[in-house]
Amino acid sequence: MMQKADVLIIGGGLTGLTLNYLLRKAGYAALILEARDRLGGRIWTKTTTEGVNIDMGATWLGHKHTHLVELLQKLNLPVFQQHLGAKALFEQHQQGTAQFIPLPPNNEPSYRIQGGTSALIQALARYLPDGTAILDTPVEKIHAKADGVYTFSGALTIKSKVVVSTLPPNLLSPLIELQPTLPDALIRLMQQTHTWMGESIKAGVAYAQPFWREHGQTGTAFSHTGPFTELYDHADAEEGHFALKGFLRNDMANLSTPDRKRLVEGQLLKFFGQRALEYASYEETVWAKEPFTYAPYKDQVLPHQNNGQEMYRKPYWNGRLFLAGSETANAFPGYMEGAVRSAEWVYQALSKSPVLSLRK
Numbered sequence: 025m026m027q028k029a030d031v032l033i034i035g036g037g038l039t040g041l042t043l044n045y046l047l048r049k050a051g052y053a054a055l056i057l058e059a060r061d062r063l064g065g066r067i068w069t070k071t072t073t074e075g076v077n078i079d080m081g082a083t084w085l086g087h088k089h090t091h092l093v094e095l096l097q098k099l100n101l102p103v104f105q106q107h108l109g110a111k112a113l114f115e116q117h118q119q120g121t122a123q124f125i126p127l128p129p130n131n132e133p134s135y136r137i138q139g140g141t142s143a144l145i146q147a148l149a150r151y152l153p154d155g156t157a158i159l160d161t162p163v164e165k166i167h168a169k170a171d172g173v174y175t176f177s178g179a180l181t182i183k184s185k186v187v188v189s190t191l192p193p194n195l196l197s198p199l200i201e202l203q204p205t206l207p208d209a210l211i212r213l214m215q216q217t218h219t220w221m222g223e224s225i226k227a228g229v230a231y232a233q234p235f236w237r238e239h240g241q242t243g244t245a246f247s248h249t250g251p252f253t254e255l256y257d258h259a260d261a262e263e264g265h266f267a268l269k270g271f272l273r274n275d276m277a278n279l280s281t282p283d284r285k286r287l288v289e290g291q292l293l294k295f296f297g298q299r300a301l302e303y304a305s306y307e308e309t310v311w312a313k314e315p316f317t318y319a320p321y322k323d324q325v326l327p328h329q330n331n332g333q334e335m336y337r338k339p340y341w342n343g344r345l346f347l348a349g350s351e352t353a354n355a356f357p358g359y360m361e362g363a364v365r366s367a368e369w370v371y372q373a374l375s376k377s378p379v380l381s382l383r384k
């Protein structure tokens with residue numbers, strides 16, 4: 025089956041959806057192809073059976089994330105402060121007890137989006153008329169020809185004037201067949217660009233009550249041994265639903281869920297006592313096992329390696345291919361702010377593009 029589009033956006037994460045929003049607001053059309061059965065990519069709020077929203081991906085933002093803050097304001101999405109408290113639990117050794125440590129005053133508070141970060145995805149998804157975001161459609165090949173760019177996913181082919189990839193760069197190359205090939209230096213760069221948080225594991229435990237607060241605890245905890253290395257109070261803005269949520273050690277990716285859960289229970293018991301085991305739900309996401317976020321690198325890469333490189337902010341294939349996504353942004357690459365800035369950069373480039381001569 026063949027479909028046509030002026031602008032084809034590959035990936036329905038924050039970058040792809042923000043770009044679509046900017047284009048739609050200006051009266052232009054775009055089509056999104058998304059590999060997963062959901063929009064949002066690395067933004068994913070899971071709702072437990074008790075209705076507790078737990079952010080398994082991006083969670084926090086700050087005042088410095090000015091483009092994201094502006095987008096949230098435009099979409100009327102309120103934020104609320106993440107409280108860390110004046111003291112945190114600190115666990116140095118598995119055998120020893122956890123100690124209270126004072127936390128320095130927080131001059132740069134973090135904020136969360138009310139309803140969970142996916143509220144941002146849902147708000148942007150309102151700018152997708154029926155049929156303009158196709159899910160469960162992993163792109164396999166992109167071929168530029170004289171009369172347009174052809175993008176292939178199974179039996180579906182999309183012919184477009186321009187393709188914007190919002191994939192983490194090391195998922196685009198080597199996983200997607202690109203014809204003609206891109207410059208060697210760019211291919212090397214993509215394969216050595218770290219996908220921010222790609223190796224992370226997040227876990228959240230929902231409770232009927234924030235029992236830890238009764239003992240003057242804030243829920244903030246840090247550990248050198250894990251399984252949680254960082255833990256935070258994840259109550260919602262209305263203080264109606266309660267959870268503790270944090271990062272597990274990356275090297276626990278190959279354990280089974282029951283094994284991880286058992287280790288989490290042991291640590292929570294140690295931190296907060298018996299009531300910690302009376303939880304309503306346990307949720308986790310092992311991002312390294314998500315093939316549309318993470319692929320192993322050929323060589324070792326460091327956190328944020330090659331994020332924001334200049335080579336990403338150039339059109340390729342004579343203006344028919346743009347490489348977008350948070351990791352390509354000129355500021356805050358890897359973060360939600362980077363995703364918004366990347367979408368804005370591509371939007372600016374497209375509005376000036378002679379290839380497209382955007383039509384309303």
Ligand SMILES: Cc1cc2nc3c(=O)[nH]c(=O)nc-3n(C[C@H](O)[C@H](O)[C@H](O)COP(=O)(O)OP(=O)(O)OC[C@H]3O[C@@H](n4cnc5c(N)ncnc54)[C@H](O)[C@@H]3O)c2cc1C
Pocket residue numbers: 034035036037038039040057058059060063064065066067080081082083084085161162163164190191192195220221222224225226311316317348349350351358359360361362363
């Ligand atoms: C655990 C975790 C915690 C984080 N915490 C924060 C935080 O607190 N604050 C913050 O600012 N940022 C945080 N981030 C980073 C933030 O989530 C990202 O910067 C942002 O969501 C990236 O958006 P994106 O659209 O550029 O990329 P992605 O969200 O990765 O979107 C790319 C999209 O492309 C799709 N895709 C992949 N392959 C294909 C294919 N072959 N065909 C079609 N579609 C494909 C994917 O499914 C995905 O939807 C966190 C990320 C993680 C994983």
